[in-house]
Amino acid sequence: MIEDKNQSRTSISELGEFKLIDHLTQNFKIKHTSTVKGVGDDAAVLAINAKQQLVTTDLLIEGVHFDLSYMPLKHLGYKAVMVNLSDVYAMNGKASQITVSIAISNRFPLEAVEELYEGIYLACKGYNIDLVGGDTTSSVTGLVISITAIGEVEKENVVYRNTAKPNDLLVVTGDLGAAYLGLQVLEREKQVFEVNPNSQPDLSEYSYLIERQLKPEARKDMVKLLSDLEVKPTAMIDISDGLSSEILHICTQSKVGCNLYEEKIPLDPQVISACEEFELNSTTIALSGGEDYELLFTISQEDFPKIKGNPHLTVIGHITDESLGANLVTRAGQQIKLTAQGWNSLKQ
Amino acid sequence: MIEDKNQSRTSISELGEFKLIDHLTQNFKIKHTSTVKGVGDDAAVLAINAKQQLVTTDLLIEGVHFDLSYMPLKHLGYKAVMVNLSDVYAMNGKASQITVSIAISNRFPLEAVEELYEGIYLACKGYNIDLVGGDTTSSVTGLVISITAIGEVEKENVVYRNTAKPNDLLVVTGDLGAAYLGLQVLEREKQVFEVNPNSQPDLSEYSYLIERQLKPEARKDMVKLLSDLEVKPTAMIDISDGLSSEILHICTQSKVGCNLYEEKIPLDPQVISACEEFELNSTTIALSGGEDYELLFTISQEDFPKIKGNPHLTVIGHITDESLGANLVTRAGQQIKLTAQGWNSLKQ
Structure with a gap:
């Protein structure tokens, strides 16, 4: 470089x-x-x-x-x-x-x-x-x-973070965790390079992860898609620090709770295989990885038919009353309190 | 601190x-x-x-x-x-x-x-x-x-840099050079302090200089004054890098020349005495010192009666044809080409 x-x-x-x-x-x-x-x-x-x-x-x-x-x-x-x-x-x-x-x-x-x-x-x-x-x-x-x-x-048309309502659906664009794993791959290659500057790494199996880290795209297309679908989110935020941190922003500012379903979190196949290789939990990566620059938003249930089946949008949970808290519902059906372990630059 | x-x-x-x-x-x-x-x-x-x-x-x-x-x-x-x-x-x-x-x-x-x-x-x-x-x-x-x-x-009402016209008057608010000299005083005191941490400096004779360095005021009041006087400058810029650098911006972008009169440059008495003490040329300091955050502007000659005698505004020169260049006219009547020796952070 x-x-x-x-x-x-x-x-x-x-x-x-x-x-x-x-x-x-x-x-x-x-x-x-x-x-x-x-x-x-x-x-x-x-x-x-x-x-x-x-x-x-x-x-x-x-x-x-x-x-x-x-x-x-x-x-x-x-x-x-x-x-x-x-x-x-x-x-x-x-x-x-x-x-x-x-x-x-x-x-x-x-x-x-x-x-x-x-x-x-x-x-x-x-x-x-x-x-x-x-x-x-x-x-x-x-x-x-x-x-x-x-x-x-x-x-x-402006959409804030603090206007989600109980029973709204929680929706995310694209998939999560890839940017963080791209960073792990690049950091590992840097260490390999420092030991052996002549190494010729084959990173093709990580191409999506690396692209998500090095060349993320802001979701202008999703704003247009929502407009085309005539869906106005009730609340919206971008995912820069990790899914859990952003969900908690919406919940705290909207004074609501939520259930997020682990099995619904959209993951790219490269994310799943890299998580296995790095011995990382893919849900943890999606929740806390950060830098995905996807959009997280809530919609009224009556708008669900408009987004149903759209390959770019995944319903990952729903909004509840504030008293119920913000929870992750695991694949085993357990409820775990969501905590923000997102990337926090002040803790470095 | x-x-x-x-x-x-x-x-x-x-x-x-x-x-x-x-x-x-x-x-x-x-x-x-x-x-x-x-x-x-x-x-x-x-x-x-x-x-x-x-x-x-x-x-x-x-x-x-x-x-x-x-x-x-x-x-x-x-x-x-x-x-x-x-x-x-x-x-x-x-x-x-x-x-x-x-x-x-x-x-x-x-x-x-x-x-x-x-x-x-x-x-x-x-x-x-x-x-x-x-x-x-x-x-x-x-x-x-x-x-x-x-x-x-x-x-x-918007005023750009590139709209000065030949025969316009060149006007500056307040006075120049004090912020730079304030910095010199503070840097000298820092060195004294490093040698003798118990020194109790009396900086009262530099109070204006130090205030101009540590607590400059943006000239919102001058924008109001010009409006009250019904004067719309033909071009305007703020003085952050030094008078000569800013004049050259106006001249280059407006495709004009200028004569700046050394004897007209407004200087505070503390600037004059500090220049003597530091063995600095006060004109050089005003031209190149920077951080004054005064406004430099040009006005049509017909607006001169409106600003004449105003203690906040000083006519320091006039705009000429581009072919005549940007010049400093010294107290001795000599014409010297203006060069930007202003504070340039990229040269540090």
């Missing part, structure tokens, strides 16, 4: 901050009429109609959120955008603009930052997003990426 | 991220009807009327932008907000919301983060700003603060 790029290194300080920004953002084209002014002034200027606006931000720190020894910078750029867009989609909104701030140390040549921006560019292109500003500065040690995403939603 | 606070340290990891956010943001009250939903969901929800919206973001890194050995955390929090609001005011807009993301290492106890948020709270209170979201994570080493500010402006 970065280490392979010695052939043509350009020092970033040669360019200076303003030329660097120009250089990195010159290929980004404005796509939204709401973007009145993008990069290049004190602030971006957005013109908004009667819709409500969404603003979300995430801060990614080298050594905490990513390890550049197995995360290519292009993928990192892409993923950093996805993490933010995912939050806009989790409000049932449409993402339209981002700002990108980075802090970089001297060890990064221009080519490394270009790679990062290539990933950001691809994400913007694929998800129809305008890059409208940011900040570029130096860091003492590692790479820091801070992205703010802006989106919009019709007032009547 | 942090080191003095050993008496009651609370580990942040005891609280966890979500309780930490709740804890830190519980005193922030929503002030704007446009803030539909603040902290606590995937994204903030803002409802905007027909106005245009402004979005700006800044990333502050420990060891690059601030040194905690002389920057109290409360002041840092305040200043981090000011840096962002200043960009909104530089568009002739009104700031209304911010998001605050921080990355903190284990060496910071809860009390330190609380101090930081006290400063953010005071800034929000004083400038009528809603805190609407953010991200809290751990860092491997230093403190990282990323703030995004959102504001609004009537379409006809």
Whole structure:
């Protein structure tokens, strides 16, 4: 990755901050009429109609959120955008603009930052997003990426976390646990590589897991699907920290309980086989793994026929009265209290 | 500062991220009807009327932008907000919301983060700003603060950098160079302290300089003043990197030249005396010092009577044709080409 790029290194300080920004953002084209002014002034200027606006931000720190020894910078750029867009989609909104701030140390040549921006560019292109500003500065040690995403939603369509009701169904998009297992595979390969740099690993059997870790996709498509199906969730959140943590957010904020059925949790076959190989419990991974960037939502029971049989959506439980608590119902029929053991960056 | 606070340290990891956010943001009250939903969901929800919206973001890194050995955390929090609001005011807009993301290492106890948020709270209170979201994570080493500010402006009132015209007057608010000299005083005292920890410095003669460094104020008042005076600048920028760098931004983006008169540059008496003491050229400090957070703008000559004699506004030059270049006219009447030697964080 970065280490392979010695052939043509350009020092970033040669360019200076303003030329660097120009250089990195010159290929980004404005796509939204709401973007009145993008990069290049004190602030971006957005013109908004009667819709409500969404603003979300995430801060990614080298050594905490990513390890550049197995995360290519292009993928990192892409993923950093996805993490933010995912939050806009989790409000049932449409993402339209981002700002990108980075802090970089001297060890990064221009080519490394270009790679990062290539990933950001691809994400913007694929998800129809305008890059409208940011900040570029130096860091003492590692790479820091801070992205703010802006989106919009019709007032009547916004979906919060705190509006789930007893008897609602608990639904998840896609499948869970793969991103975490992808990270385990990459970390194991890193250790193998450190012992034997000539090893040629065959990672094809983990391809889905690695892709979910390195190139996650925010579920813009699911927001559209729900709209097409004429289903408005009663509550929604994206799964960044792990299923249990997100369910507990919905339950706590909505003042409800839930039953989550272990047997219903959607798992990819690669997740099941990797869990066997790593001697991990697949339910634990799905509950606590994190970084899946799927959507978790609740719907009224009367909407069930609209989603029934849809291969992208899985009903994994239902909402109950607050007094009943948030529970996992195991395959053996046992009820276990759900606890958030999700990825907590403050505990590292 | 942090080191003095050993008496009651609370580990942040005891609280966890979500309780930490709740804890830190519980005193922030929503002030704007446009803030539909603040902290606590995937994204903030803002409802905007027909106005245009402004979005700006800044990333502050420990060891690059601030040194905690002389920057109290409360002041840092305040200043981090000011840096962002200043960009909104530089568009002739009104700031209304911010998001605050921080990355903190284990060496910071809860009390330190609380101090930081006290400063953010005071800034929000004083400038009528809603805190609407953010991200809290751990860092491997230093403190990282990323703030995004959102504001609004009537379409006809927005002021860009690229719209200055030949013969416009070049105007600056307040005075320049004090924040940089405040930093020099604080750095000198830090060195004295390292040699003799019992020294009791009398910094009263530098009080204005230190205040400008530690507690800068964004010029919301100047945006109001210009509105009251019925002056709409033809171009505007805030002075974060130093006067020369900002003038060159206006000239380059507006495709104009300028004459800046050395004798007109507004300097506080403390700046003049500190420059003598430090054997620094006061013009160089004003041109390149940075962090003044004053506003630099251009106005049509016909607006001159409206600002004439106003103690907050100083005409420091005028815009010329692009072919004449951007020049400093010295006290001796010599023309020198302006170069940006402003604070450039990428060159550190």
